[in-house]
Amino acid sequence: MSSFFSKSSFSQRILAHSAVSDSRQAKMLTVAEYSLISLGILIGSLFFVFAFLLRRVRQLTHLVRQRDRQLTKNLAAASVQTRPATSAARSAALTQSQQAQSQQAQCQQDLFNRQQALRLALHREEFRVYYQPIVELQTAEIVGFEALVRWQHPQRGLLRPADFLPLAAEMNLIAAIDRWMLKAVCQQLSIWQADLDFQRLNIQPRLSINLSAAYLSQPGSDVTGLDNGLVDYVRSLLTHDSIAPQQLNLEITESVMITDPEQTIETLRQLREMGLKVSLDDFGTGYSSLSYLHQFPVDVLKIDKTFVRYLGDQGNGSHAHNRDHGAAFPDRHQVIVQAILDLAKGLNLSVVAEGIEQPYQHSQLKKMNCHYGQGNLFGQAVDAASAHALLALKIR
Numbered sequence: 001m002s003s004f005f006s007k008s009s010f011s012q013r014i015l016a017h018s019a020v021s022d023s024r025q026a027k028m029l030t031v032a033e034y035s036l037i038s039l040g041i042l043i044g045s046l047f048f049v050f051a052f053l054l055r056r057v058r059q060l061t062h063l064v065r066q067r068d069r070q071l072t073k074n075l076a077a078a079s080v081q082t083r084p085a086t087s088a089a090r091s092a093a094l095t096q097s098q099q100a101q102s103q104q105a106q107c108q109q110d111l112f113n114r115q116q117a118l119r120l121a122l123h124r125e126e127f128r129v130y131y132q133p134i135v136e137l138q139t140a141e142i143v144g145f146e147a148l149v150r151w152q153h154p155q156r157g158l159l160r161p162a163d164f165l166p167l168a169a170e171m172n173l174i175a176a177i178d179r180w181m182l183k184a185v186c187q188q189l190s191i192w193q194a195d196l197d198f199q200r201l202n203i204q205p206r207l208s209i210n211l212s213a214a215y216l217s218q219p220g221s222d223v224t225g226l227d228n229g230l231v232d233y234v235r236s237l238l239t240h241d242s243i244a245p246q247q248l249n250l251e252i253t254e255s256v257m258i259t260d261p262e263q264t265i266e267t268l269r270q271l272r273e274m275g276l277k278v279s280l281d282d283f284g285t286g287y288s289s290l291s292y293l294h295q296f297p298v299d300v301l302k303i304d305k306t307f308v309r310y311l312g313d314q315g316n317g318s319h320a321h322n323r324d325h326g327a328a329f330p331d332r333h334q335v336i337v338q339a340i341l342d343l344a345k346g347l348n349l350s351v352v353a354e355g356i357e358q359p360y361q362h363s364q365l366k367k368m369n370c371h372y373g374q375g376n377l378f379g380q381a382v383d384a385a386s387a388h389a390l391l392a393l394k395i396r
Contacts, residue, residue, distance in 0.1 A: 114167060117153070122176055126152050129184045130381035133390060134208070134352060134374045137366050142390055144206035144249070146374060147185045148381045149177060175215040182237060185209050188384055189248065190241035192391070203391055208249040208279060213259040216252060216267055231270045238274070245275030249300065253281045257292050268297045279352070284340060293347070301344050305355020305375070307333050312364030334364070341368055 121127060131145035151159040168174050185207050192198055192205060215230055238245055250271060257264060257280075268278050279300035280293070284307060310333050337353070344351045353365050356375030365373060379390065 114164075115171060118164060118168060118171065118173065121151055121153075122173065122180065125180070126154070127177065127180060127184075128152050128158070128383065129181065129188065130383055131207075131387035132374055132381040133379040133387075134206075134372055135378045137353075137362065137370055137373045140362075140378065141394070142205070142378075143372065144208065145387055146208045146210075146251070146381075147181060149181055169214075172214070174212045178210075178212055178215040179233065181209055182234065186237040186241045186243055186248070189243045191384075192388070193243065193247075195388075198391065201394060203394060204244070204247055205391055206247050206249055206277070208251050210251045210253075210281065211256070213256040216256055216264055230267060231274075234271065234276070235274060246277065249277040249279055251279040251281045251302070252298075254283070254285070254292070257296055261292070261295070265296060272297050272299075282354075284336065293343075298349065300350045300352060301340060302352045302354055303337060303340055303370075307336050307340075308353050308355045308361055308365075308375075309333075311337060312358070312360035334368075337365075337370075338368055341370060 128150045130148045130150050132148060133142045134144045134146060135141060136143050149161055149165075151164050153159050165174070165177075168177055189205075189207055192203075195203075198204075211230075234248075237243070238248070252264075252268075272278060277299045278297060279302055280296070280298045281302045282304045283301045285304045312334075341351055350371050352372040352374060353361075353370050354374055356362055356365070356373045356377045358377065361375075362373065362377060382390070
């Protein structure tokens with residue numbers, strides 16, 4: 001114990017303890033310094049990274065802004081460039097729409113004007129009757145005429161049926177035009193009957209007039225709005241103008257026959273009982289010819305011009321269609337025409353061939369013993385004065 005508490009030992013122990021304490025403090029300082037240095041390095045690194053990222057963000061932001069500005073400029077430039085084209089396209093579309101509306105309005109106005117003019121034509125009696133000769137084929141002498149309507153338009157001049165009859169049909173004016181034609185034809189027959197030279201030579205031309213389904217199938221007053229129907233009206237005209245009934249021939253088409261068969265048959269029966277003749281026009285072009293022929297009271301068959309066109313043509317170059325088909329093509333038409341003639345003979349009917357324009361057609365029909373014919377070869381449709389002059393040739 002004494003040794004423990006001795007002065008030298010105590011001093012040595014104090015020095016030893018101090019050395020140990022200094023060593024520990026040194027170690028503690030070294031760790032602290034190292035930690036501070038590491039933290040400083042970390043902070044510096046983070047600051048460097050942050051600065052780098054901030055710089056990149058600024059650069060990218062600058063680039064994006066530049067790109068946006070450039071894109072805005074490009075869009076503005078494109079808008080400036082396309083604005084005239086867009087305006088022009090819109091203007092063109094608007095112009096086209098306005099033109100279409102204007103044309104439609106003009107068409108509607110034109111239609112209205114035509115309808116008004118047609119109604120006025122009936123009221124003012126602007127229609128005219130033209131007469132195409134019907135001849136006896138063996139002698140080529142005129143035996144009658146087919147009455148054809150024309151419109152003497154105040155501005156457009158003389159109009160053919162194709163120029164106004166379709167519109168008249170849409171307006172339900174066909175029956176009224178038929179009625180006017182009947183009256184005009186009977187008046188003309190009365191004038192010719194009163195001609196003394198015609199009486200002396202017994203010239204009694206027959207006049208044929210086409211009747212529509214609208215008039216023929218409705219004998220009452222509900223079609224024309226007038227007091228009497230077709231049968232009564234014809235009877236009154238014959239009585240008023242003192243016309244021989246056999247001089248008036250009424251022509252109907254096959255389409256008229258099938259519109260209202262029962263009513264048509266009854267109307268035709270009454271007309272024939274009065275002494276009028278009835279013709280079946282355009283025979284052979286419809287599908288009902290043979291099935292209805294034995295039922296309907298008719299006196300005359302009119303061979304359609306489509307069967308006459310190539311008749312007698314021996315492929316001499318008049319028709320290119322014949323050259324393509326050879327001589328057999330016109331022969332086929334000859335067979336059809338001959339069959340119609342044989343059928344008419346068996347039924348005791350007369351036959352009129354339409355559309356005769358060439359001498360060889362006339363010659364062939366004569367050989368086949370066809371009774372009558374009409375067409376430009378014998379004369380086009382003419383006015384009443386010219387028709388009278390043609391009849392007067394028999395007097396000389």
